[in-house]
Amino acid sequence: MPSVKFTFPANFLWGTSTSSHQVEGNNTNNNWSLWEAEPGRIKTGEVSGIACDWWGGRWREDFKRAADSGQNTLRLSIEWSRIQPKPDSWDESAIDTYREMIHGMISLRLRPMVTLHHFTDPIWFTEKGGWENDDAPQLFLKYAQKIVPALKSIVKDWVTINEPNMVVFCGYISGHFPPGKTKSIKKAHQVTVKMIKAHASVYEYIHQQQEDASVGISQNYRDLFPKTKSIVDRFATNASHKLYNNAIMDVLSKGSFRYGPYSISLPKAKNTLDFVGLNYYSGNQVHFTFNVNEFLTYPKGASLSDNGFVANEPESFYRGLTWASSYGVPVIVTENGVENDEDTFRREYLAEHIHQLWRAWSNGMPIRGYYHWSLVDNFEWENGWSYRFGLWRLNIETQERTKRPSVDFYEQICRKNCLDSEDVAKFAPNIYRFIYPN
Ligand code: BGC
DSSP states (O other): OOOOOOOOOOOOEEEEEHHHHHSSSSOBBBHHHHHHHHSSTOOOOOOOTTTTOIIIHHHHHHHHHHHHOOOEEEEEOOHHHOOOTTTTBHHHHHHHHHHHHHHHHHHHHHHEEEEEESSSSBBHHHHHTTSSTTTOOOOOHHHHHHHHHHTTOOOEEEEEOHHHHHHHHHHHHHHTTOOOOSSSSHHHHHHHHHHHHHHHHHHHHHHHOTTTEEEEEEEEEEEESSSSSOOOOOHHHHHHHIIIIIHHHHHHSSSSEEEETEEEGGGTTTTTTSSSEEEEEEEEOOOSSSSHHHHHEOTTTTOOOOTOOBBBBBHHHHHHHHHHHHHSSEEEEEEEEOOOOOOOHHHHHHHHHHHHHHHHHTOOOOOOEOOOOOOOOOOOOGGSSSSOOOOOOEOOTTTTEEEEEHHHHHHHHHHEEEHHHHHHHHOOEEEEEEOOOO
16 A cells, blocks of 8 residues: 655654653752642652753753654753742853753754743742732743843743643642642632733743744643533533633733633733644543532543543644634644553554644644653653653663653654654554544
8 A cells, every 4th residue: 555644844843842840850949849748749649859860961861862763853941940049049050051951952953942931930939929929920030031041042942831721720720739729710810810921021021132032832722522512511611711721822812811701901912922832632521510620521432541641532632723723823732742651542642643733734724843742751740750751761760761662653753754654554553544544
């Protein structure tokens, strides 16, 4: 049978994503290090510890793995608490380390994408009230004013904040991220507004510094559909979609958001996206209930990752790409992946999601790149080390990395710049017929 190739445009970005706290190790000066130390906060009782030991220098070997397997870009985040360990002190040696890491990427022909905030805050910032503090946007800007000039000669692609909607939802509604508040609607709103203001002022600042910068935000998108046809489930779905997926993005695009009596108006935030960073994992069904744990579930029979955390719903990804494209700027998938130690599920998920990515691009959506989450198994927040998202498996005792078969599959995609039916037949034979039905 002749091979069928779904080819992507030239210069497409193919890479992997990580975040500081999840890979660096020895991050002891941020709110997550305090959170990990509180009994019961991490389901497995584990801590991030030395993580993937990037701060000890193992970024070198992992970057090389990425480059040797055909990737042309990497996304990492800067740990604010390292750069500004106290409100009035800056750590130049930490800045040098990030500079060295980014030079390391570039020498391997990996284009750097840098996130300034990925879930963690310095302890001093938390002590001042964190994102609830009215000064939070100003404090974040001050940090950006230190790190951006230091890196601007080597970085062009910036994500200001990773998943502000997750920070708000998990920190103030479900409570499984710090500060662990539940159903705090008012605070959730206040923090949302502050994060938007922080993004907007850093967006403006980066552009003052660097004319050709490309600045976006990474938004966690969930494709939501009602569990039943009942009016309340449909209402809950629509409300969640608007509030969770759209609110922040609408303000960054149009300067305002309104849903029923709820509204945000921040004209200064209008048009502060050069691209939409789409973090997509799954679609969810929505059920109207006051129990936050039963609100979002997966349909019966959904194909699930090891711990049931991610469902393989490729059509939902297509809808996510459509949604992201509706903001009228380029779209970069800044995260997509699954937790799966044995790797069969990952290969199938990868094949079906890259297929949808191609479908979206070939239907005219402005898709520029794809970053798989993640390069190597890393500390998965409240789920500790039990969720294995890496292309490479990590032995946390020995720091040994082992290549999962997905590495070879993803390498073919990156190098050929296409999804080739021969590779799908080889790496994901069980789902071949879904992608090539005839
Ligand atoms: C976060 C990552 C996390 C991933 C998998 C995303 O929401 O940005 O930090 O590891 O999901 O749960």
